[in-house]
Amino acid sequence: MTKATLSQAEWTQRADLAQLVAALDADNLRWVGGAVRDTLLGLAVKDIDAATLLHPEEVMTRLKEAGIKVVPTGLDHGTVTAVVDGGPVEVTTLRKDVATDGRRATVAFADNWQDDAARRDFTINALYAHPVTLEISDYFGGLDDLDARRVRFIGDARERIREDHLRILRYYRFQARFGSVLDDEGEDACAALAPTLKGLSRERVAMELLGLLDLADPVPTVRRMFDRGVLPVILPEVEEDGLARLLTLTRTEAAQGAAPDAIRRLAAMLPAEPKTAEQVAARLRLSNAHKKRLARLAARARRPGDARVLAYREGMDVARDLLLLAEQSTAALDRWEIPQFPLKGGEIVARGVGAGPEVARVLRAVENRWLEEGFPDRSRIDQLLREELPADN
Template structure:
């Protein structure tokens, strides 16, 4: 594993200022930044845990002239706005009560109490901000070494505290895991029905995050086999899993970036109504709903890539080609041309405004597409021929 001392973010001047404001013994870096650094992965967000209550954190940041946003004071979290990027600072917590959807917490003073309420061992690694010494209370370092995603304590108990941890387990497994944790697998399978009680937005967030990973197919297939996927996406069958595998292979072969909505479309049957129902159930955005529905409206080969891009737009064309296993190479560096004929031009040639203008426009456009988007002179010739045919 990578040594934390080699990570550039640990040497940020603005982080040193934050440490000075709160005190090195009262703060630890925790979570994704520590985990991902040790794995040699890029670090996106930096989180800190502190023994100070929120009011003390705010007072000290005010005194140090560090701006902050009270992003979650009820749970002890505020965000320090630093030059190098925001840092979430959260007071140590311990669970008081949980119901599978939300937790009631109390502030704590013990680092291990805070670690014990986290989901996986690899997320409960705390690094001292100056020495970068790691505090590992539950064997997270060994699990990182083995690429094993393991719940802290009893897996079933942790899942009952927050049912979303089932989906988080599979997302982390797809991202980091190679060694399966049997207890975790059994707990997720046994408690899969509890996912029905979660908000649709939370389910959609985790599902799309999973599908956005480089290659989640094996994990998604295991979710299906263990009865987890049918709870949140019952429309997916073996054919959908095969389409997902084929799509991921096509994306990889053609250098296309992973896209969760495209991959969700692969999991679903080619039925716009079904796609609309899934989009509504997952509370997707309007843009996501529209896109998923369009990608479900596919029937047979997509045809000429350039014509497809002209009619559907470049992004939709790439999606449809990838979903069908066709090459997107013809679209590389190609700009969608604009049809160089307007209805006013036809009217100027003596055709009365109305349906006849639209008919001629469509006839010329059809020929223009068939001939591969020729220039204006050829379009003029086509128009003349269509007008002549009317006489």
Template sequence: MAKLPPAEWTRREDLAELVAALGAEHMRWVGGAVRDTKLGMGVKDIDAATTHQPEEVVRRLKAARIRSVPTGLQHGTVTAVCEHGPVEITTLRKDVSTDGRRAEVEFSSDWREDAARRDFTINALYAHPVTLEISDYFGGLDDLDAGRVRFIGDARERIREDHLRILRYYRFQARFGSTLDEDGEQACADLAPTLKGLSRERVGWELQNLLGLPDPVDTVRRMHARGVLPVVLPEVDTAGLDAFATLVAAEAAAGVPPCAIRRLAALLPAEPKVAETLASRLRMSNAIRRRLATAAGRDKNPDLANPQALAYRLGRESAVDLLLLTGRDPAALDGWEVPVLPLKGGEIVARGVAAGPEVARILQAVEARWIDEGFPDAGRVAQLLDDALAGQN
């Protein structure tokens, strides 16, 4: 039987305490931690499955003095707050009914039955917490080796249980896939219209997870060609796909980490109203909405030739967005901290200017010259103020 290779997280003392509390024969590590460890990748989140009912999980954790949070008791999930990071513990389940958005479940004691309700074979791998032996009920290990993302059982049935699995399929394909599962791809294309019934927040979040991967270009192009992307991002056309590919390459060349919001901006037309409408539709935060709108106005910004001025006026994040989106090098911002103008309105009032609009006008005039001169020190700012006051007389 295949085993999970030893990893740092499998040797954590706090997890050993958790295993002791639940009993090794009553729990397994499951999902992403098992999959990513098998691939030799880093692990962020750790999930466990257990035959214990949620109330029993809470009781056992309390007895072991491990704090718990009832994050989803109706679905069997309890979060154990361990010293080096939380662990989600979910009772084995089987679906009773689903409507494509949510499921009613019954608790189970059958590991295979629990695996059968999961989405992809590579996510249905269970590892014994002591022996690290892997239970693989649907060929997930072979699919990992082949770089294949495959639905468990009938792809259409899995998608009808939860329509978001269409977008999850493409995200996992972009991350792990090198071999296409044609049946899964076709099922996603056929059932793409069902994405319209999902919560917009869920769609937006899943899109960000996909776009933030190292290189999702081919996957996003395929989503568009298969008719999946137009359902959730109808604003995207061929030009947007090309701009997206160019941006991903530019990020890599500049050594800038992938950014889902910047990449979403590349996919959209360079029109602020379009960006704002999309952000509203996907229920994105006001901060993201402003960032997308700023990125959409990239072709009209007068500071593009001066990266530091751009960063001062818009913030470093948006400046990097605009520079990369317009084919410019953001290297001028490497290690550069946005400065603070060493002049306050009170200093202008102290020079005899009455408080009010004139103070603001002078402050803005000094600031504009300070930016143009490359943010000189306080001594030069004092001279600029003298010039502004002299021009007032």
């Protein structure tokens, strides 16, 4: 086992975490997973997880006695959540797998740190740090893999995937985020077991897929998923031209300083067919908002035209998406607010037009000319209205 020391990042010095450690006893606790990994990489730490020798009931009792709010978020799997000032901390009792079926695991509590590490997915996620000394325990070469920027399964890759089929998608997401050196065994295992992804819940697949697409540069990884037959299992609608569109979009985003967006990138990968986009959204169990947005972005056959008119008609976010997908500049939308069309139907009725379809026609005609002229002021709208009113008014 390799040992090193975690740098004294700001989060390791937090008073609320010190209170948690004191309640559970430092020798019973280790920081584990993403917080340790990301600190070693010099990245911002979002979530903090802890592993403990204590059983969940005792963890809850000790935390309550220390005045720390605790929520039994996953007692069946040994997890409780400590609610501290700096944000929730998941505290999970050491575990070992008893049985797995690729979708869920039956676990038993363990009393050995290495047993707990052995059931994790990748070596870079199985690094444990003592909360006081910050000494790191590395049982499977995770520190070397982190230095090499290599994502490697713990033990036999195929066995790890058979335990949880979602690890295929997690592998690719982690590879896109952290990897530079490919692990041939892992890649081969993912390709061989890709059909098992069909048995997973669509929500879990969507979570990993969107997480991958939201990264800075997912294109090389998505390409490998396509070439190795993994992507077609979860997105059979994507063909070669979809990968080309994704590449073009990411380059356009980078050139214009646009933040990555998973739904926009998913739309780029799919054909410009709203019905297909709706089917994909339904299959992935996306939210209604994401489903509607994906379908709208799929209806992109025509060029977007004037950026501000597009934003007025579609909303700012959809307009930016459509412009980026069409490789057009979004600069015209920067620091610009969508104006409100000031003319109301009542004003047209007051000019002698009877309520009904004619009012709607005049209103629409004036609005269209107002848009064509670049949102002129109220005096011009009045002039346009006079020109559009029926001759007998």
